[in-house]
Amino acid sequence: MRNSDVEQSRPSALNITVFSLNAVSGFSHLGQFGILYPLMALWLDAHGTPAWQVGLVGSSVWLGMLIGNLFAPGALQRWGASKLAAVGCFGTVALGLVMPQLDASWLFLWALTAALLGVCIGLRWIGVESWLYAIVDGAKRGRFVGVHETVIYAAQGVGPSIIAMLGVSGQRSFYAGTLAALCAGLSLSTASIPMPATSKTILLAPNTVLIELWRHSRYMLGVQLGLIAGVLDGVLFGMLGIFFVRSGMTPENAALTMTVFGLGGLLSQIPLGWWSDRKGVRSVTRILAIEGLLGAGLLLTGMGPVAWVAAFLLGSLAAGALTAAVIATTHEASVLGTAMEVAVAEVSIAFTLGSCVGPLLAGALMDYCGLISLPFLTLLASIGLMRAANSQRR
Numbered sequence: 001m002r003n004s005d006v007e008q009s010r011p012s013a014l015n016i017t018v019f020s021l022n023a024v025s026g027f028s029h030l031g032q033f034g035i036l037y038p039l040m041a042l043w044l045d046a047h048g049t050p051a052w053q054v055g056l057v058g059s060s061v062w063l064g065m066l067i068g069n070l071f072a073p074g075a076l077q078r079w080g081a082s083k084l085a086a087v088g089c090f091g092t093v094a095l096g097l098v099m100p101q102l103d104a105s106w107l108f109l110w111a112l113t114a115a116l117l118g119v120c121i122g123l124r125w126i127g128v129e130s131w132l133y134a135i136v137d138g139a140k141r142g143r144f145v146g147v148h149e150t151v152i153y154a155a156q157g158v159g160p161s162i163i164a165m166l167g168v169s170g171q172r173s174f175y176a177g178t179l180a181a182l183c184a185g186l187s188l189s190t191a192s193i194p195m196p197a198t199s200k201t202i203l204l205a206p207n208t209v210l211i212e213l214w215r216h217s218r219y220m221l222g223v224q225l226g227l228i229a230g231v232l233d234g235v236l237f238g239m240l241g242i243f244f245v246r247s248g249m250t251p252e253n254a255a256l257t258m259t260v261f262g263l264g265g266l267l268s269q270i271p272l273g274w275w276s277d278r279k280g281v282r283s284v285t286r287i288l289a290i291e292g293l294l295g296a297g298l299l300l301t302g303m304g305p306v307a308w309v310a311a312f313l314l315g316s317l318a319a320g321a322l323t324a325a326v327i328a329t330t331h332e333a334s335v336l337g338t339a340m341e342v343a344v345a346e347v348s349i350a351f352t353l354g355s356c357v358g359p360l361l362a363g364a365l366m367d368y369c370g371l372i373s374l375p376f377l378t379l380l381a382s383i384g385l386m387r388a389a390n391s392q393r394r
Contacts (some may be wrong), residue, residue, distance in 0.1 A: 034159020068122020230354020
């Protein structure tokens with residue numbers, strides 16, 4: 001009787017845990033990426049900080065995230081997913097309280113704080129997503145990934161609106177990010193199903209993670225898609241708005257068009273996850289590649305209403321490429337018996353490296369070769385997606 005009761009209660013416990021982990025990611029992404037990450041640059045700029053120093057602080061976040069991704073698998077092995085995610089969330093709470101107390105001239109402390117924020121993002125990312133994708137049904141994982149990414153992109157979109165309402169130069173926006181991170185940490189307490197125990201026969205040190213990443217990058221679809229997704233994220237999220245302005249749009253119209261870009265990413269996640277469950281992640285990757293080819297082509301035709309269609313397609317591409325990478329790498333982990341935390345760390349590191357390279361490459365080429373560089377890079381990345389999908393064997 002007791003066993004029967006346990007079996008009947010498990011679906012409810014699973015639903016509550018999945019909901020809780022989505023809440024953790026949603027609140028933490030709102031606080032970390034939606035509010036604190038852009039707010040640091042805006043606050044420093046409002047206080048007269050030189051642009052190169054603002055850029056240095058922003059880059060420090062990505063460097064910290066890379067460090068967090070490297071150390072997270074070993075930390076998860078020692079602490080467990082719940083403690084790892086808690087460190088990421090409550091560490092962000094502490095940083096959110098410290099940031100508004102720093103003087104704008106204290107460049108080293110701002111860079112250090114930004115790097116620590118990146119570490120917290122990496123720890124939370126690996127902790128929550130490894131946990132979530134280890135407990136859900138593999139046959140329905142695409143839909144779970146789609147829902148999870150939708151929550152994340154929604155939070156990322158809400159963050160700037162909160163900054164706009166509360167202001168940039170004061171402290172209230174920092175405390176809003178702190179409150180969001182606190183809500184994320186508290187949401188962990190309602191996740192009742194723990195992450196399945198992983199084998200500890202191999203110590204998941206940073207060098208081991210990097211070696212596995214290099215080995216898997218040559219033949220595993222998830223890692224390859226993660227790198228391309230990072231490049232697309234950096235190129236499109238970072239430079240598309242500038243492309244629209246330099247093409248003749250007013251800043252207001254460019255911002256509106258980028259809103260359409262964001263909607264493309266937000267609305268496409270669940271359909272792409274559902275399609276992946278039915279037709280496979282390679283089919284989704286081909287769809288994304290076609291969207292990229294069409295979107296890049298439309299960018300070359302003019303800046304009228306066609307730009308909105310292009311923005312929607314490219315928003316779906318930029319967001320969907322990471323979704324496809326996560327689905328692919330978690331599926332490969334299940335099939336090959338790879339530790340889920342290693343698989344998620346690998347795609348996270350690949351994505352972070354691509355995100356670092358993307359805006360630097362796009363910015364340099366746009367200055368040197370002109371605006372055509374951005375659609376050209378998008379075309380190349382889309383061709384890379386198609387090649388990755390077609391060259392891999394099941």
